[in-house]
């Protein structure tokens with residue numbers, strides 16, 4: 088390697104070390120609106136390449152204005168925290184840059200992916216199952232829906248779904264929007280995703296699920312999939328898989344469980360009851376990039392029945408790449424929707440190897456304790472209102488101002504001001520027409536002290552606005 092590259096690499100590694108060292112000391116974000124941020128960084132790409140010494144400067148700028156999702160005041164999204172072995176895995180993945188389609192170009196990563204999928208199938212009770220790493224929970228949900236569609240309409244893969252009755256899918260009204268995106272991509276239309284009313288806790292009501300299926304049938308439609316969300320995005324609710332599976336069987340529907348957010352609760356003996364009956368599902372979306380703190384993207388789709396992936400995803404004349412795919416279980420490409428596929432197994436494998444089953448179980452248990460601590464603090468605080476009982480790791484609440492007439496506008500302003508200050512980041516959503524601030528915890532390093540600090544930060548902004 089040229090010596091100037093060695094110097095550069097050393098400098099970049101020093102920046103990385105400094106970033107990690109300061110992760111908790113610095114604000115979670117140095118917020119700047121896009122118009123101003125554009126002026127801070129020379130975003131243009133020129134005809135001539137820049138001097139290599141500039142690279143350092145650009146990386147510094149990037150680090151300075153990026154959100155510190157590893158900071159313990161970051162509660163904005165369903166991922167958070169910093170995981171050293173996984174981070175190292177990610178660097179090594181880039182270093183050894185390869186694609187996951189054939190064993191010959193990704194020998195170790197292939198074996199790791201196979202081992203991880205086997206382990207994950209074992210944990211969820213898909214004893215002779217299979218699976219693959221995908222580009223995110225949305226993609227996992229799409230793949231599950233595609234398999235469900237093809238099981239219902241046997242010629243769908245080869246001939247499409249022309250002249251078929253309208254296919255319908257059933258989710259709770261709290262389910263993730265990726266199912267509508269998937270319906271769009273599968274050619275069945277967004278309106279074919281029927282949203283079943285959930286109860287006040289955000290849990291699907293099975294009796295209404297059955298009612299909606301019957302109504303769909305009476306309209307001459309073709310119901311093909313029911314989806315249980317195991318950890319909803321806003322309320323952290325878990326749909327009852329067991330009850331839904333009885334209905335799915337009765338009407339010959341595929342049952343998919345979307346554990347993109349809350350799926351990792353299966354790693355804890357205390358909390359896996361939330362996913363009771365998971366082994367009855369046909370497929371399961373599990374996102375290690377959320378509750379297992381693996382750097383994005385790290386997502387897996389699992390199928391109960393071996394052979395599902397090859398049957399549904401293998402296509403085309405591929406002799407130039409899969410030279411012996413009919414007999415090679417080690418070439419993962421044909422089972423995937425992708426051609427080039429990043430190595431997402433190494434970072435998870437390294438993290439799980441270092442942390443172990445017990446370590447992950449402890450982390451999940453800790454997160455639930457922290458969420459309960461936050462909930463109690465809010466319940467005991469007369470300025471706040473809990474908006475729905477806590478189901479898992481999400482707590483939806485709002486500040487009740489003395490002065491403001493519109494509570495939604497007040498809470499939105501409060502949340503935005505907090506972000507601009509850069510002290511804490513927390514997101515919001517709507518429960519009916521009420522704006523709810525959504526607390527969610529995914530970073531296992533968060534302590535009760537960090538939660539106290541978050542509540543102080545929120546209260547300070549709120550009382551200033553409420554003056």
Ligand SMILES: Cc1ncc(COP(=O)(O)O)c(C=O)c1O
Pocket residue numbers: 165222223224225226262263265316318319320345346347348374386
């Ligand atoms: C319940 C649920 N399903 C699916 C997704 C989509 O996952 P991804 O962001 O990995 O595409 C999310 C993301 O937050 C989610 O909460």
